[in-house]
Amino acid sequence: MGVKSMLAGLLLGLALLSLAPPATAQAGDMAVVVSPANPATNISLGDLRKFFAGAKTSWPSGLPIKLITRAPGCMERLVLLKLLAMSEREYKQYWTAQVFRGDADAEPLTVPSVGMQKEALKVFPGAISLVNIADVKPGMKVIKVDGHLPGEPGYPVH
Protein backbone atom coordinates (compact mmCIF):
# COMPACT_ATOMS: atom_id res chain seq x y z
CA MET A 1 0.00 0.00 0.00
CA GLY A 2 2.79 2.38 0.96
CA VAL A 3 4.75 1.72 -2.25
CA LYS A 4 1.58 2.22 -4.32
CA SER A 5 0.94 5.56 -2.68
CA MET A 6 4.55 6.60 -3.22
CA LEU A 7 4.46 5.66 -6.88
CA ALA A 8 1.11 7.34 -7.40
CA GLY A 9 2.44 10.47 -5.71
CA LEU A 10 5.59 10.37 -7.83
CA LEU A 11 3.58 9.97 -11.02
CA LEU A 12 1.19 12.71 -9.97
CA GLY A 13 4.11 15.00 -9.30
CA LEU A 14 5.67 14.22 -12.66
CA ALA A 15 2.34 14.73 -14.38
CA LEU A 16 1.95 18.13 -12.74
CA LEU A 17 5.49 19.02 -13.77
CA SER A 18 4.65 18.11 -17.33
CA LEU A 19 1.75 20.54 -17.24
CA ALA A 20 4.02 23.43 -16.23
CA PRO A 21 4.67 25.90 -19.06
CA PRO A 22 8.01 25.60 -20.81
CA ALA A 23 10.79 27.88 -19.69
CA THR A 24 10.49 30.04 -22.81
CA ALA A 25 7.21 31.51 -21.62
CA GLN A 26 8.60 32.69 -18.30
CA ALA A 27 9.09 36.40 -17.82
CA GLY A 28 12.66 37.59 -17.56
CA ASP A 29 15.28 39.75 -19.14
CA MET A 30 14.95 40.00 -22.88
CA ALA A 31 18.24 39.85 -24.73
CA VAL A 32 18.86 42.18 -27.64
CA VAL A 33 20.45 40.01 -30.30
CA VAL A 34 22.14 40.89 -33.55
CA SER A 35 24.02 39.08 -36.24
CA PRO A 36 27.54 37.95 -35.27
CA ALA A 37 28.71 39.94 -38.31
CA ASN A 38 27.42 43.16 -36.74
CA PRO A 39 30.26 45.05 -34.99
CA ALA A 40 27.87 46.68 -32.47
CA THR A 41 28.42 45.70 -28.85
CA ASN A 42 26.20 48.16 -27.02
CA ILE A 43 23.04 50.15 -27.68
CA SER A 44 21.29 52.79 -25.65
CA LEU A 45 17.70 52.19 -24.60
CA GLY A 46 16.70 55.31 -26.53
CA ASP A 47 18.29 54.03 -29.71
CA LEU A 48 16.71 50.61 -29.19
CA ARG A 49 13.31 52.32 -29.04
CA LYS A 50 14.13 54.36 -32.15
CA PHE A 51 15.19 51.22 -33.99
CA PHE A 52 12.00 49.35 -33.21
CA ALA A 53 9.89 52.43 -33.94
CA GLY A 54 11.52 52.75 -37.36
CA ALA A 55 12.88 56.20 -36.50
CA LYS A 56 16.42 54.99 -37.19
CA THR A 57 17.05 52.91 -40.24
CA SER A 58 20.79 52.24 -40.14
CA TRP A 59 23.45 51.20 -37.64
CA PRO A 60 26.32 53.57 -36.89
CA SER A 61 28.43 51.30 -39.09
CA GLY A 62 26.09 52.02 -41.99
CA LEU A 63 24.41 48.62 -42.03
CA PRO A 64 20.70 48.92 -42.81
CA ILE A 65 18.60 47.87 -39.84
CA LYS A 66 16.31 44.89 -40.31
CA LEU A 67 13.74 44.49 -37.56
CA ILE A 68 12.84 40.92 -36.65
CA THR A 69 9.90 40.53 -34.30
CA ARG A 70 8.00 37.62 -32.84
CA ALA A 71 4.32 36.98 -33.49
CA PRO A 72 1.62 38.59 -31.31
CA GLY A 73 1.18 36.91 -27.96
CA CYS A 74 4.84 35.91 -27.47
CA MET A 75 6.72 37.24 -24.48
CA GLU A 76 9.19 38.94 -26.82
CA ARG A 77 6.33 40.75 -28.50
CA LEU A 78 4.88 41.89 -25.18
CA VAL A 79 8.25 43.30 -24.13
CA LEU A 80 8.53 45.08 -27.48
CA LEU A 81 5.09 46.65 -27.01
CA LYS A 82 6.08 47.71 -23.50
CA LEU A 83 9.25 49.25 -24.89
CA LEU A 84 7.23 51.27 -27.41
CA ALA A 85 4.38 52.02 -24.95
CA MET A 86 1.83 50.68 -27.41
CA SER A 87 -0.88 48.07 -27.50
CA GLU A 88 -0.89 45.44 -30.23
CA ARG A 89 -3.60 47.40 -32.06
CA GLU A 90 -1.64 50.65 -31.81
CA TYR A 91 1.50 48.89 -32.96
CA LYS A 92 -0.20 47.63 -36.13
CA GLN A 93 -1.75 51.02 -36.80
CA TYR A 94 1.58 52.71 -36.15
CA TRP A 95 3.39 50.60 -38.73
CA THR A 96 0.62 51.00 -41.28
CA ALA A 97 1.02 54.75 -40.83
CA GLN A 98 4.82 54.50 -41.08
CA VAL A 99 4.52 52.77 -44.43
CA PHE A 100 1.77 55.11 -45.65
CA ARG A 101 3.83 58.18 -44.78
CA GLY A 102 6.71 56.74 -46.73
CA ASP A 103 8.87 56.53 -43.61
CA ALA A 104 9.23 52.75 -43.94
CA ASP A 105 9.09 50.25 -46.78
CA ALA A 106 7.32 47.55 -44.85
CA GLU A 107 6.39 46.41 -41.39
CA PRO A 108 9.05 44.50 -39.42
CA LEU A 109 9.56 40.89 -40.33
CA THR A 110 7.54 38.63 -38.02
CA VAL A 111 8.85 35.14 -37.31
CA PRO A 112 7.10 32.44 -35.33
CA SER A 113 10.04 30.80 -33.54
CA VAL A 114 13.46 31.35 -32.01
CA GLY A 115 15.01 29.13 -34.64
CA MET A 116 13.73 31.38 -37.36
CA GLN A 117 14.99 34.44 -35.49
CA LYS A 118 18.41 32.81 -35.53
CA GLU A 119 18.11 32.09 -39.24
CA ALA A 120 17.03 35.68 -39.95
CA LEU A 121 20.06 36.98 -38.04
CA LYS A 122 22.21 34.82 -40.26
CA VAL A 123 20.64 36.18 -43.45
CA PHE A 124 20.46 39.89 -42.54
CA PRO A 125 23.73 41.32 -41.17
CA GLY A 126 21.85 44.38 -39.91
CA ALA A 127 19.09 42.41 -38.19
CA ILE A 128 18.11 43.06 -34.59
CA SER A 129 15.65 41.17 -32.46
CA LEU A 130 14.53 40.52 -28.90
CA VAL A 131 14.96 37.02 -27.51
CA ASN A 132 14.15 35.64 -24.09
CA ILE A 133 17.48 35.15 -22.36
CA ALA A 134 16.66 31.47 -21.82
CA ASP A 135 16.29 30.99 -25.57
CA VAL A 136 19.51 32.61 -26.77
CA LYS A 137 21.28 30.24 -29.17
CA PRO A 138 24.75 30.02 -30.62
CA GLY A 139 24.76 32.28 -33.67
CA MET A 140 22.96 35.05 -31.81
CA LYS A 141 25.16 37.89 -30.63
CA VAL A 142 23.84 39.45 -27.44
CA ILE A 143 24.62 43.15 -27.14
CA LYS A 144 24.55 45.34 -24.07
CA VAL A 145 21.79 47.85 -23.45
CA ASP A 146 22.96 51.01 -21.69
CA GLY A 147 26.12 49.08 -20.81
CA HIS A 148 24.36 46.14 -19.16
CA LEU A 149 24.02 42.55 -20.27
CA PRO A 150 20.82 40.61 -19.56
CA GLY A 151 20.79 39.33 -16.02
CA GLU A 152 22.92 42.18 -14.70
CA PRO A 153 21.45 44.70 -12.30
CA GLY A 154 20.16 47.71 -14.19
CA TYR A 155 19.39 45.86 -17.40
CA PRO A 156 16.38 47.75 -18.77
CA VAL A 157 14.70 45.36 -21.24
CA HIS A 158 12.37 42.89 -19.51
Place this chain on the structure above:
Amino acid sequence: MSRGRTSTRIQYAIFPLLLVSASSGAQNASPSSSDHPQEIIIQLVEQIKQLQQQDHDLQERIKNLEARQPQTSPVTQADPASPSIPPQDAEQTAPPPAPPAAPHDWHAERGIQWRGFGELNYKVLNQRKPELGTYGFVPGSAGNFYTGDFGLFLTSRLTAKASVLSEIVFQEGDAQSYSLRLRRMLLKYDYSDHLKMSFGRYQTNIGYYNWAFRSAAWLQTTADRPLVMEYARNGGLLPTQAIGVSVTGAVPSGKLGLNYVAEYGSSDTIRPDINGDGGLNDYNNGNQVNVGFFLRPEAAHGLQIGASFYHDKISNFDKGPSIREGESIVNGYIVYTAHGIEFLNEGFLIRDAALDLRDDVFNTPAFYSQFSKQLGRMRPFLRYQYVNASPNNLIYDDVGLRQGPSFGARYDLNSYIAFTAQLDHTVRRGEPDLNGLQLQLAFTF
Protein backbone atom coordinates in the same frame (compact mmCIF):
# COMPACT_ATOMS: atom_id res chain seq x y z
CA MET B 1 15.49 22.80 -32.64
CA SER B 2 12.06 21.66 -33.71
CA ARG B 3 12.99 18.03 -33.10
CA GLY B 4 14.19 18.91 -29.60
CA ARG B 5 10.89 20.62 -28.87
CA THR B 6 8.96 17.68 -30.30
CA SER B 7 10.86 15.28 -28.13
CA THR B 8 10.17 17.46 -25.09
CA ARG B 9 6.48 17.55 -25.90
CA ILE B 10 6.39 13.76 -26.28
CA GLN B 11 8.03 13.46 -22.89
CA TYR B 12 5.44 15.82 -21.45
CA ALA B 13 2.74 13.67 -22.97
CA ILE B 14 4.18 10.49 -21.46
CA PHE B 15 3.77 11.64 -17.87
CA PRO B 16 -0.01 12.03 -17.95
CA LEU B 17 -0.16 8.69 -19.73
CA LEU B 18 1.87 7.14 -16.96
CA LEU B 19 -0.44 8.69 -14.42
CA VAL B 20 -3.52 7.38 -16.18
CA SER B 21 -2.05 3.96 -16.70
CA ALA B 22 -0.90 3.79 -13.09
CA SER B 23 -4.30 4.77 -11.79
CA SER B 24 -6.07 2.38 -14.12
CA GLY B 25 -3.58 -0.30 -13.20
CA ALA B 26 -4.34 0.34 -9.57
CA GLN B 27 -8.07 0.09 -10.22
CA ASN B 28 -7.68 -3.14 -12.18
CA ALA B 29 -5.30 -4.77 -9.78
CA SER B 30 -6.76 -7.81 -8.13
CA PRO B 31 -6.87 -8.06 -4.34
CA SER B 32 -4.28 -10.74 -4.54
CA SER B 33 -1.85 -8.67 -6.55
CA SER B 34 -2.16 -5.75 -4.15
CA ASP B 35 -0.63 -7.98 -1.63
CA HIS B 36 2.50 -8.21 -3.82
CA PRO B 37 3.98 -4.74 -4.44
CA GLN B 38 6.94 -6.30 -6.22
CA GLU B 39 4.60 -7.47 -8.99
CA ILE B 40 3.12 -3.98 -9.34
CA ILE B 41 6.58 -2.51 -9.73
CA ILE B 42 7.43 -5.10 -12.36
CA GLN B 43 4.19 -4.27 -14.22
CA LEU B 44 4.93 -0.53 -14.11
CA VAL B 45 8.48 -1.07 -15.31
CA GLU B 46 7.06 -3.09 -18.19
CA GLN B 47 4.63 -0.29 -19.02
CA ILE B 48 7.44 2.26 -18.93
CA LYS B 49 9.48 0.09 -21.29
CA GLN B 50 6.51 -0.15 -23.64
CA LEU B 51 6.05 3.62 -23.57
CA GLN B 52 9.75 4.15 -24.24
CA GLN B 53 9.49 1.84 -27.19
CA GLN B 54 6.44 3.78 -28.45
CA ASP B 55 8.36 7.05 -28.00
CA HIS B 56 11.26 5.59 -29.97
CA ASP B 57 8.89 4.47 -32.74
CA LEU B 58 7.31 7.91 -32.85
CA GLN B 59 10.72 9.58 -33.12
CA GLU B 60 11.54 7.29 -36.03
CA ARG B 61 8.27 8.14 -37.75
CA ILE B 62 8.90 11.89 -37.28
CA LYS B 63 12.39 11.51 -38.72
CA ASN B 64 10.98 9.71 -41.72
CA LEU B 65 8.28 12.32 -42.23
CA GLU B 66 10.76 15.19 -41.93
CA ALA B 67 13.06 13.50 -44.41
CA ARG B 68 10.19 13.30 -46.89
CA GLN B 69 8.95 16.86 -46.25
CA PRO B 70 10.08 19.48 -48.82
CA GLN B 71 11.94 22.53 -47.54
CA THR B 72 9.37 25.22 -46.83
CA SER B 73 9.46 28.91 -46.05
CA PRO B 74 11.01 29.42 -42.64
CA VAL B 75 9.72 32.92 -42.09
CA THR B 76 6.55 34.85 -42.75
CA GLN B 77 6.77 38.46 -43.80
CA ALA B 78 4.51 40.55 -41.60
CA ASP B 79 1.61 41.53 -43.74
CA PRO B 80 -1.10 43.80 -42.41
CA ALA B 81 -3.51 42.41 -44.92
CA SER B 82 -3.29 38.96 -43.43
CA PRO B 83 -3.04 37.97 -39.79
CA SER B 84 0.21 36.50 -38.55
CA ILE B 85 0.37 32.74 -38.81
CA PRO B 86 0.84 31.23 -35.37
CA PRO B 87 3.51 28.60 -34.99
CA GLN B 88 2.19 25.08 -35.36
CA ASP B 89 3.23 22.18 -33.20
CA ALA B 90 4.99 19.45 -35.10
CA GLU B 91 2.57 17.01 -33.49
CA GLN B 92 -0.39 18.96 -34.88
CA THR B 93 0.98 19.33 -38.35
CA ALA B 94 -0.64 16.95 -40.76
CA PRO B 95 1.71 15.01 -43.00
CA PRO B 96 2.04 17.22 -46.06
CA PRO B 97 0.53 16.01 -49.27
CA ALA B 98 2.47 19.06 -50.25
CA PRO B 99 3.42 20.09 -53.68
CA PRO B 100 7.06 21.09 -53.51
CA ALA B 101 7.18 24.72 -52.39
CA ALA B 102 9.86 27.09 -53.54
CA PRO B 103 12.30 28.00 -50.77
CA HIS B 104 11.59 31.40 -49.20
CA ASP B 105 13.64 34.18 -50.66
CA TRP B 106 14.62 36.31 -47.69
CA HIS B 107 15.54 39.17 -49.97
CA ALA B 108 12.34 39.15 -52.03
CA GLU B 109 11.36 42.74 -51.45
CA ARG B 110 11.15 43.91 -55.03
CA GLY B 111 7.96 44.44 -56.98
CA ILE B 112 5.08 46.80 -56.28
CA GLN B 113 3.44 46.69 -52.88
CA TRP B 114 -0.17 47.83 -52.76
CA ARG B 115 -2.31 49.03 -49.94
CA GLY B 116 -5.75 50.57 -49.98
CA PHE B 117 -7.79 52.87 -47.79
CA GLY B 118 -11.51 53.46 -48.08
CA GLU B 119 -14.39 54.95 -46.16
CA LEU B 120 -18.16 55.16 -46.13
CA ASN B 121 -19.70 58.19 -44.44
CA TYR B 122 -23.08 59.43 -43.34
CA LYS B 123 -23.44 63.07 -42.33
CA VAL B 124 -26.42 65.08 -41.19
CA LEU B 125 -26.51 68.79 -40.33
CA ASN B 126 -29.20 70.78 -38.57
CA GLN B 127 -28.87 73.69 -40.99
CA ARG B 128 -30.10 73.22 -44.48
CA LYS B 129 -28.51 76.35 -45.85
CA PRO B 130 -25.88 74.74 -48.01
CA GLU B 131 -22.21 74.94 -47.21
CA LEU B 132 -19.49 73.47 -49.33
CA GLY B 133 -20.09 69.85 -50.13
CA THR B 134 -16.87 67.89 -49.91
CA TYR B 135 -16.04 64.23 -50.36
CA GLY B 136 -19.47 63.66 -51.89
CA PHE B 137 -21.63 65.22 -49.18
CA VAL B 138 -24.59 66.95 -50.81
CA PRO B 139 -24.83 70.47 -49.39
CA GLY B 140 -28.24 71.47 -48.18
CA SER B 141 -29.47 67.93 -47.74
CA ALA B 142 -30.87 66.72 -44.44
CA GLY B 143 -28.26 63.99 -44.44
CA ASN B 144 -26.72 61.64 -46.93
CA PHE B 145 -24.21 58.89 -47.52
CA TYR B 146 -20.96 59.45 -49.38
CA THR B 147 -17.75 57.56 -49.96
CA GLY B 148 -15.16 60.28 -49.52
CA ASP B 149 -11.70 59.20 -50.61
CA PHE B 150 -10.79 55.79 -51.90
CA GLY B 151 -7.02 55.67 -51.93
CA LEU B 152 -4.60 53.26 -53.50
CA PHE B 153 -1.11 53.49 -52.10
CA LEU B 154 1.78 51.77 -53.76
CA THR B 155 5.48 51.57 -53.16
CA SER B 156 8.32 49.92 -54.95
CA ARG B 157 11.92 49.62 -53.88
CA LEU B 158 14.37 50.27 -56.68
CA THR B 159 17.69 49.93 -54.88
CA ALA B 160 18.80 49.70 -51.27
CA LYS B 161 18.43 53.48 -50.99
CA ALA B 162 15.95 54.45 -53.70
CA SER B 163 12.24 53.77 -53.88
CA VAL B 164 9.05 55.06 -55.48
CA LEU B 165 5.90 55.97 -53.60
CA SER B 166 2.56 56.89 -55.08
CA GLU B 167 -0.90 57.66 -53.74
CA ILE B 168 -3.82 57.58 -56.16
CA VAL B 169 -7.15 58.79 -54.86
CA PHE B 170 -10.65 58.44 -56.25
CA GLN B 171 -12.62 61.25 -54.67
CA GLU B 172 -16.38 61.49 -54.79
CA GLY B 173 -17.75 64.74 -56.16
CA ASP B 174 -21.08 66.15 -57.15
CA ALA B 175 -23.78 63.69 -58.26
CA GLN B 176 -21.65 60.70 -57.31
CA SER B 177 -19.05 61.50 -59.90
CA TYR B 178 -15.49 60.47 -59.12
CA SER B 179 -12.33 62.34 -59.90
CA LEU B 180 -8.92 60.76 -60.02
CA ARG B 181 -6.12 62.54 -58.18
CA LEU B 182 -2.45 61.78 -57.91
CA ARG B 183 -2.07 62.98 -54.37
CA ARG B 184 1.55 61.91 -53.99
CA MET B 185 4.12 60.69 -56.44
CA LEU B 186 7.64 60.56 -55.09
CA LEU B 187 10.99 59.25 -56.04
CA LYS B 188 12.68 58.78 -52.69
CA TYR B 189 16.37 58.51 -51.98
CA ASP B 190 17.43 57.80 -48.39
CA TYR B 191 21.13 58.48 -48.27
CA SER B 192 21.22 58.01 -44.50
CA ASP B 193 19.13 58.76 -41.42
CA HIS B 194 20.46 62.31 -41.69
CA LEU B 195 19.51 62.89 -45.32
CA LYS B 196 16.32 61.58 -46.89
CA MET B 197 15.25 63.18 -50.12
CA SER B 198 11.97 63.02 -52.00
CA PHE B 199 11.35 64.36 -55.49
CA GLY B 200 7.91 64.78 -57.03
CA ARG B 201 4.49 65.68 -55.70
CA TYR B 202 4.48 65.72 -51.93
CA GLN B 203 2.26 66.74 -49.06
CA THR B 204 3.73 69.84 -47.47
CA ASN B 205 5.04 69.27 -43.98
CA ILE B 206 3.22 72.24 -42.52
CA GLY B 207 2.36 71.01 -39.08
CA TYR B 208 1.95 67.60 -37.57
CA TYR B 209 -1.43 66.45 -38.86
CA ASN B 210 -0.54 66.57 -42.52
CA TRP B 211 2.56 64.48 -41.83
CA ALA B 212 1.03 62.00 -39.41
CA PHE B 213 -2.24 61.08 -41.07
CA ARG B 214 -1.72 61.97 -44.70
CA SER B 215 -5.05 61.32 -46.36
CA ALA B 216 -6.23 58.02 -44.91
CA ALA B 217 -9.39 58.28 -42.81
CA TRP B 218 -8.58 54.92 -41.26
CA LEU B 219 -5.45 56.35 -39.68
CA GLN B 220 -7.31 59.25 -38.08
CA THR B 221 -9.07 59.09 -34.76
CA THR B 222 -11.77 61.54 -35.79
CA ALA B 223 -14.14 61.21 -38.74
CA ASP B 224 -12.75 64.30 -40.47
CA ARG B 225 -9.71 66.54 -40.50
CA PRO B 226 -9.61 69.79 -38.56
CA LEU B 227 -10.72 72.59 -40.90
CA VAL B 228 -7.32 74.26 -40.91
CA MET B 229 -5.69 70.97 -41.94
CA GLU B 230 -8.30 70.09 -44.53
CA TYR B 231 -7.05 69.77 -48.08
CA ALA B 232 -7.16 73.15 -49.83
CA ARG B 233 -9.24 71.56 -52.56
CA ASN B 234 -11.87 70.82 -49.91
CA GLY B 235 -11.84 74.29 -48.40
CA GLY B 236 -8.84 73.97 -46.11
CA LEU B 237 -6.71 77.02 -45.41
CA LEU B 238 -3.23 75.70 -46.08
CA PRO B 239 -1.38 74.89 -49.28
CA THR B 240 -1.25 71.20 -48.53
CA GLN B 241 0.54 70.00 -51.64
CA ALA B 242 3.39 70.97 -53.90
CA ILE B 243 5.66 69.63 -56.58
CA GLY B 244 9.37 69.86 -55.91
CA VAL B 245 11.87 68.46 -53.49
CA SER B 246 11.46 67.61 -49.82
CA VAL B 247 14.41 66.82 -47.59
CA THR B 248 14.30 65.54 -44.05
CA GLY B 249 16.56 63.81 -41.57
CA ALA B 250 17.91 63.57 -38.07
CA VAL B 251 20.33 66.12 -36.69
CA PRO B 252 22.99 64.63 -34.38
CA SER B 253 21.67 65.91 -31.09
CA GLY B 254 21.95 63.09 -28.59
CA LYS B 255 18.92 62.54 -26.44
CA LEU B 256 17.17 65.63 -27.80
CA GLY B 257 16.08 63.78 -30.95
CA LEU B 258 16.20 66.80 -33.26
CA ASN B 259 15.01 66.39 -36.88
CA TYR B 260 14.71 68.88 -39.70
CA VAL B 261 12.46 69.34 -42.73
CA ALA B 262 13.18 71.53 -45.75
CA GLU B 263 10.99 71.78 -48.84
CA TYR B 264 11.13 73.79 -52.02
CA GLY B 265 8.46 73.40 -54.64
CA SER B 266 5.66 74.88 -56.69
CA SER B 267 2.11 75.16 -55.49
CA ASP B 268 -0.94 76.22 -57.39
CA THR B 269 -3.71 76.13 -54.85
CA ILE B 270 -7.33 76.63 -55.82
CA ARG B 271 -9.55 76.75 -52.78
CA PRO B 272 -13.35 76.77 -53.04
CA ASP B 273 -15.34 78.97 -50.66
CA ILE B 274 -16.75 76.86 -47.89
CA ASN B 275 -19.88 78.96 -47.39
CA GLY B 276 -21.50 77.41 -50.40
CA ASP B 277 -21.48 80.52 -52.61
CA GLY B 278 -19.63 78.62 -55.30
CA GLY B 279 -16.63 80.97 -55.35
CA LEU B 280 -13.13 79.76 -56.14
CA ASN B 281 -9.93 81.32 -54.79
CA ASP B 282 -7.05 80.86 -57.18
CA TYR B 283 -3.87 81.59 -55.24
CA ASN B 284 -1.63 81.11 -58.24
CA ASN B 285 1.16 80.45 -55.75
CA GLY B 286 4.69 80.62 -56.94
CA ASN B 287 7.47 78.54 -55.62
CA GLN B 288 7.18 77.89 -51.91
CA VAL B 289 9.75 77.25 -49.28
CA ASN B 290 9.00 75.44 -46.06
CA VAL B 291 11.49 74.80 -43.30
CA GLY B 292 10.86 73.20 -39.97
CA PHE B 293 12.19 71.10 -37.17
CA PHE B 294 10.84 68.73 -34.60
CA LEU B 295 12.11 67.18 -31.40
CA ARG B 296 11.46 63.71 -30.06
CA PRO B 297 13.26 63.76 -26.71
CA GLU B 298 14.30 60.37 -25.41
CA ALA B 299 13.38 61.34 -21.87
CA ALA B 300 9.71 61.64 -22.82
CA HIS B 301 8.86 58.84 -25.20
CA GLY B 302 5.81 59.77 -27.30
CA LEU B 303 6.37 63.51 -27.06
CA GLN B 304 6.99 65.45 -30.27
CA ILE B 305 7.47 69.20 -30.42
CA GLY B 306 7.84 70.99 -33.72
CA ALA B 307 7.59 74.21 -35.64
CA SER B 308 7.70 75.28 -39.26
CA PHE B 309 7.79 78.39 -41.40
CA TYR B 310 6.29 78.49 -44.87
CA HIS B 311 6.51 81.29 -47.43
CA ASP B 312 5.29 81.81 -50.97
CA LYS B 313 3.77 84.56 -53.11
CA ILE B 314 0.19 84.86 -54.28
CA SER B 315 -0.98 86.78 -57.34
CA ASN B 316 -3.00 89.91 -56.75
CA PHE B 317 -5.17 90.02 -59.84
CA ASP B 318 -6.85 93.26 -58.71
CA LYS B 319 -3.55 95.13 -58.90
CA GLY B 320 -2.39 93.34 -62.03
CA PRO B 321 -1.53 89.88 -63.23
CA SER B 322 2.14 90.26 -62.38
CA ILE B 323 1.68 91.74 -58.91
CA ARG B 324 2.61 89.27 -56.19
CA GLU B 325 1.84 89.46 -52.49
CA GLY B 326 3.64 87.51 -49.81
CA GLU B 327 2.01 84.76 -47.79
CA SER B 328 3.65 83.31 -44.70
CA ILE B 329 2.47 80.55 -42.42
CA VAL B 330 3.96 79.91 -39.01
CA ASN B 331 3.12 76.67 -37.24
CA GLY B 332 3.95 75.21 -33.86
CA TYR B 333 2.80 72.00 -32.24
CA ILE B 334 3.13 69.81 -29.17
CA VAL B 335 1.96 66.25 -29.53
CA TYR B 336 1.97 63.28 -27.17
CA THR B 337 1.15 59.80 -28.45
CA ALA B 338 1.99 56.89 -26.14
CA HIS B 339 0.41 54.63 -23.52
CA GLY B 340 -2.86 54.77 -25.48
CA ILE B 341 -3.06 58.55 -25.17
CA GLU B 342 -3.24 60.86 -28.15
CA PHE B 343 -2.94 64.53 -27.33
CA LEU B 344 -2.49 66.79 -30.35
CA ASN B 345 -2.09 70.55 -30.10
CA GLU B 346 -1.31 72.69 -33.12
CA GLY B 347 -1.41 76.39 -33.74
CA PHE B 348 -1.07 78.40 -36.96
CA LEU B 349 -0.70 82.01 -37.94
CA ILE B 350 -1.39 82.70 -41.60
CA ARG B 351 -0.19 86.13 -42.65
CA ASP B 352 -1.15 87.42 -46.07
CA ALA B 353 -1.91 90.56 -47.94
CA ALA B 354 -5.40 91.47 -49.01
CA LEU B 355 -5.81 90.58 -52.62
CA ASP B 356 -7.30 93.92 -53.64
CA LEU B 357 -6.05 97.45 -54.29
CA ARG B 358 -5.35 98.18 -50.64
CA ASP B 359 -2.12 97.29 -48.89
CA ASP B 360 -3.70 95.70 -45.84
CA VAL B 361 -2.07 92.70 -44.27
CA PHE B 362 -4.18 90.14 -42.43
CA ASN B 363 -3.27 87.66 -39.77
CA THR B 364 -5.46 84.58 -39.52
CA PRO B 365 -4.91 82.56 -36.34
CA ALA B 366 -6.08 78.98 -36.11
CA PHE B 367 -5.58 76.06 -33.78
CA TYR B 368 -6.98 72.72 -32.85
CA SER B 369 -6.55 70.54 -29.81
CA GLN B 370 -7.48 66.89 -29.76
CA PHE B 371 -7.43 64.38 -26.93
CA SER B 372 -8.26 60.69 -27.09
CA LYS B 373 -7.59 57.59 -25.02
CA GLN B 374 -7.64 53.97 -26.11
CA LEU B 375 -9.95 51.88 -23.93
CA GLY B 376 -9.91 48.38 -25.31
CA ARG B 377 -11.32 48.59 -28.82
CA MET B 378 -12.84 51.98 -28.13
CA ARG B 379 -11.14 55.35 -28.44
CA PRO B 380 -13.28 58.22 -27.19
CA PHE B 381 -12.09 61.63 -28.37
CA LEU B 382 -12.66 65.31 -27.87
CA ARG B 383 -11.49 68.01 -30.26
CA TYR B 384 -11.77 71.76 -30.19
CA GLN B 385 -10.93 73.84 -33.22
CA TYR B 386 -10.75 77.54 -33.91
CA VAL B 387 -10.21 79.65 -37.01
CA ASN B 388 -10.61 83.41 -37.05
CA ALA B 389 -10.33 85.07 -40.45
CA SER B 390 -11.14 88.71 -41.03
CA PRO B 391 -14.26 89.36 -43.11
CA ASN B 392 -12.13 91.85 -45.07
CA ASN B 393 -9.60 89.21 -46.00
CA LEU B 394 -10.65 88.32 -49.51
CA ILE B 395 -8.97 84.94 -49.35
CA TYR B 396 -10.74 83.71 -46.23
CA ASP B 397 -13.84 85.90 -46.10
CA ASP B 398 -15.94 82.76 -46.53
CA VAL B 399 -14.38 81.23 -43.42
CA GLY B 400 -14.80 84.07 -40.92
CA LEU B 401 -14.83 82.95 -37.31
CA ARG B 402 -15.49 79.29 -36.76
CA GLN B 403 -14.94 77.47 -33.54
CA GLY B 404 -16.38 74.66 -31.54
CA PRO B 405 -16.02 71.19 -30.12
CA SER B 406 -16.33 67.77 -31.69
CA PHE B 407 -16.63 64.64 -29.66
CA GLY B 408 -17.30 61.01 -30.29
CA ALA B 409 -15.59 57.66 -30.36
CA ARG B 410 -13.78 55.37 -32.72
CA TYR B 411 -14.40 51.65 -32.38
CA ASP B 412 -11.98 49.20 -33.99
CA LEU B 413 -13.96 46.23 -35.20
CA ASN B 414 -10.67 44.52 -36.00
CA SER B 415 -7.22 45.52 -37.19
CA TYR B 416 -8.54 46.73 -40.54
CA ILE B 417 -11.99 48.22 -39.99
CA ALA B 418 -12.97 51.08 -37.70
CA PHE B 419 -16.30 52.72 -37.03
CA THR B 420 -16.41 56.33 -35.87
CA ALA B 421 -19.31 58.38 -34.58
CA GLN B 422 -18.78 62.11 -34.16
CA LEU B 423 -20.90 65.06 -33.06
CA ASP B 424 -19.86 68.57 -34.06
CA HIS B 425 -20.94 71.94 -32.81
CA THR B 426 -19.62 74.92 -34.77
CA VAL B 427 -20.13 78.54 -33.80
CA ARG B 428 -20.00 80.82 -36.84
CA ARG B 429 -19.78 84.59 -36.97
CA GLY B 430 -22.90 86.07 -38.52
CA GLU B 431 -24.44 82.65 -39.08
CA PRO B 432 -26.47 80.33 -36.87
CA ASP B 433 -24.57 77.65 -35.01
CA LEU B 434 -24.09 74.46 -36.95
CA ASN B 435 -24.62 71.04 -35.39
CA GLY B 436 -23.69 67.87 -37.19
CA LEU B 437 -23.49 64.14 -36.81
CA GLN B 438 -20.97 62.08 -38.76
CA LEU B 439 -20.85 58.30 -38.93
CA GLN B 440 -17.92 56.70 -40.68
CA LEU B 441 -16.80 53.21 -41.55
CA ALA B 442 -13.12 53.38 -42.51
CA PHE B 443 -10.99 50.48 -43.60
CA THR B 444 -7.60 49.49 -44.93
CA PHE B 445 -6.64 46.50 -46.98
